[in-house]
Amino acid sequence: MSLTRRDLLTGMAAPMLGRATGPLVIGFIYNGPKNDLGYNQSHAEGKSTLRNLPWVKAIDEASVPETVAAEESMRDMIFQDGASVVFATSFGHFDPFTIDVARENPSVQFFHCGGLYDEAKHPKNIGIYFGFIDEVEYLSGMLAGMATRTGRIGFVAAKPIPQVLRNINSFTLGARSVNPRVTTKVVFTGDWVLPVREAEASSSLVDQGFDVLTGHTGSPRVIVQTAERRGVFACGYQFDQSSLAPRGFLTGAQWAFGTVYQRVAQMVRAGMSVSNGTIPRRLTGTLKDEFCKLSPFGPSVTPQARQRVASAKAAILGGSLEIYRGPIRDNEGKMRIPAGKALQIVDVELDKMDWLVEGVDGRARG
């Protein structure tokens, strides 16, 4: 049955994709609004950098839920706008939606942010891209460690999943690298976009004496705003939130997806494709590859602090500073990375992280 469905749809697509003379049409779907000052805006910002390439026509749809609506949006982009490349930016857009539409449209190339690709089960025309932002979190954590007077940092996070735990741990490692007495308290809100609960958690952390706040939610907008209103420092995440806290903003770890989008567009224009392997199946990058970067420094960051972060950044880029270098214990005392061993930032072991580093007050399970 799936064969007939595929045949019919590709049959429909063929005449539309035939006109190769027009611009290269690239479609983007985001899970939330384009102006969330968070994850979705970081992708929309990346898409907007394609304006520099006059032969690209980039189209997008915001607030595409992780339901059949995602499939329909991708199909519309292919059939109605003639898109030959589609970027699905939310984790939940992958299985089964991107997989199904990719299977129906073998001549269209799909790229998904962070999906778990399985060579045996999934169609060949899907590429995976994502960035490793731990090192940037580490640098951001250094500034937090230098700024805090109470030695207590609050971290408001959505869910205890590996991606989030990595950020909590790398941020804390950064903070403790400059001030070993610093502790990080984690509050899980339970979901990606819960502005009211994020504000309550932030406010209550300030009440308890935490004087630097950061977070990992869909957009830590509310966390940064609450910190500013309560007169404490804030580090951002996902997107540049410096405008929200003109006094207390330190810096933040933010994505730079434009790097990926421009590179893929160039490769597709050069006739390369992920189906035949000329575009790598996994396109990943770190600070060094400019997949992510530090947000602009706030006014309270001293020249000495800037200098210290700059030299740590240079050490990371040069390879002399590895942030996951043992000995690293978790917060229950168990040795996780023994002395003398270092995990590379791209190590798959880190993708399964289910522990919190020493110095974090919180539990990795719920």
Next chain:
Amino acid sequence: MDGATRQWETVVVPLGAFAAGMLVFGAFCATMGVNPLAVYASIWKAGFGSWYSWQNTLVRASPLLLCGLCTSLPARAGVIVIGNEGAVVVGGLGAIAAGLATLSFPPWICLTAMGLASMVCGGLWIAVSVALQHYRGVSAVISGLLLNYLAIALMNQLIEGPLRDPSSLNNPASYPLTADHRLAYFDGTHVHHGLLFGVAACLAAWFLLERTTFGFSMKISGGNVRAARLVGLPVGRIVVTAAFLGGACAGLAGMVEVAAVHGRANESLNAGYGYVGILVAFLSRQSPLAIVAVSLLVGGLLASGGMLQRAHDLPDAAITVLQGILFLFILLSDTLYGRLRFPGAKQDAITS
């Protein structure tokens, strides 16, 4: 009022309200610097213009049919239910639990178990909130709304706890159903069989209301509860049963999401279909047959939301704005019934 006028009214008033709503939305588009006529053309093209667009519309209408009934059936018995979202979520959870427990059986047994479990879960969820109102005086509107949050919390607890597939690292989800234990799609389309459940449920609801004594007593309870009591109807049982049936429909919508769309349960169960179902129920004036037409209409509008963004650069909220405007106009138009004069219709007369 004579029959002809009443028939005119049921057509003219909703259509007039719809037209007025579209006009106001056109004005909204004009203020955003977009030509309203081009927007109407896009909505038509993306929602109804071709078989391809119709598939998109049908896919989106499918959960709305069932979610509309969740408000509509209890409303006919006189209770406002807005806890549809919670019923969808617990229905989906019941379905995945039953589905995973019966994976070793043939697909039809597994799917039947999923369907029944989802209907029982969704039905009880709504029945509890309505029973609280009927027997204890707790507003079903409030308890339904709060139960939505409980349902979502329960879902998070289950998919991040006992039901969690450890391989779903960054997107907590339950263990998956196997491919042959899922609901199929219509050949050559991307529309799944869940659509049949929706249409069948609407037809069954119509039959229940218009052709059975129980349906008749539901309408009496809804129309005048004191009269219903006076003639000795067991109002409590009728109201709670109507609520159970409505909730069962929403629960089934959750089962369709699990069995046809996702193949597992994850947080996308809480996708807002329940809330759109409330809109559908009110737009259709709680009539099961009208729910079919209204679901197609709203499904088409939702299907066109993407094109409004891509072709006209309208914000993603534009389609939500349109829904809100239509909702207001339909509610407003309710006040017009019985006040319109139609040419050729006789004046109201006091008759025995």
